[in-house]
Amino acid sequence: MDKKVKIRATLKDGVTTVKALMAHPMETGARKDKSTGELVPAEYIQEIVVTHNESVVLNANWGTGISKNPYLSFKIKGGAEGDTIALTWKDNLGESGSGKTQIKQK
Amino acid sequence: MNITRRHALKIGSVSAIIGTVSSLSKTVFAEWPAAAFDTTAYEDSYAAVTNGVEPQEGGVNIEAPEIASNGATVPVTVSTDIENVKSISVLVEKNPRPYIATFFINENIEATISTRVKMRETSNVVAIVETDNGKFIAKQSVKVTAGGCA
Structure with a gap:
């Protein structure tokens, strides 16, 4: 379940607000494990793709500077109740995660 | 037994995701x-x-x-x-x-x-x-x- 993305999309006054929370360590590769003294290998999300009913509306390139368990929020002009919003991420190790939701009217 | 089962589940879910991602990645990942x-x-x-x-x-x-x-x-x-x-x-x-x-x-x-x-x-x-x-x-x-x- 660690690859799940929590995502919510709420429609209000003609604007859909999307909020997503990804479970990911976002290790920079420069942090030392306190118990072993060894560097923790880099593990961070590099790419994000968000689709609205299958068409891409937002994508992103990330470095190591995004916080652990990344949060992303943005607004879509329009959108209709029941539309599908999906987010997929890919990290530097080739792992990926995704989540999707339906727009809810507020 | 438990480990194998979890392992199998993990492999299953990962390959399912990889399936969707690889089809996505050709078109949308820059x-x-x-x-x-x-x-x-x-x-x-x-x-x-x-x-x-x-x-x-x-x-x-x-x-x-x-x-x-x-x-x-x-x-x-x-x-x-x-x-x-x-x-x-x-x-x-x-x-x-x-x-x-x-x-x-x-x-x-x-x-x-x-x-x-x-x-x-x-x-x-x-x-x-x-x-x-x-x-x-x-x-x-x-x-x-x-x-x-x-």
Whole structure:
């Protein structure tokens, strides 16, 4: 379940607000494990793709500077109740995660 | 027994995801700019993001706390009223790797992005907005009282 993305999309006054929370360590590769003294290998999300009913509306390139368990929020002009919003991420190790939701009217 | 079962479940779910991602990746994942993200001096990160187009000041708004008690998660919102925004990039001047992220949006997305960034020390947060009519920049200082490992 660690690859799940929590995502919510709420429609209000003609604007859909999307909020997503990804479970990911976002290790920079420069942090030392306190118990072993060894560097923790880099593990961070590099790419994000968000689709609205299958068409891409937002994508992103990330470095190591995004916080652990990344949060992303943005607004879509329009959108209709029941539309599908999906987010997929890919990290530097080739792992990926995704989540999707339906727009809810507020 | 338990381990094998969990392992099998994991492999199952991962391959299911890889299936969807590989079909996606051909069309939508752009080339991740490794050289730009590897820059360690702010000047180099800035040059990589601006790519020869000097940004103008004004029109871009950064919402971030004046004082961040935890540098590991500093909430940042970048917004602009400028039209035809293609991308929004975020940098932190004094981080070991100053280039944080670029968000590419299409015309159906309002030019407002919120996320959380790591900050090692007190620094300017910089937002660079790319539009059809050039680039625009804003900076805001955030005082960090306990640095996050950036």
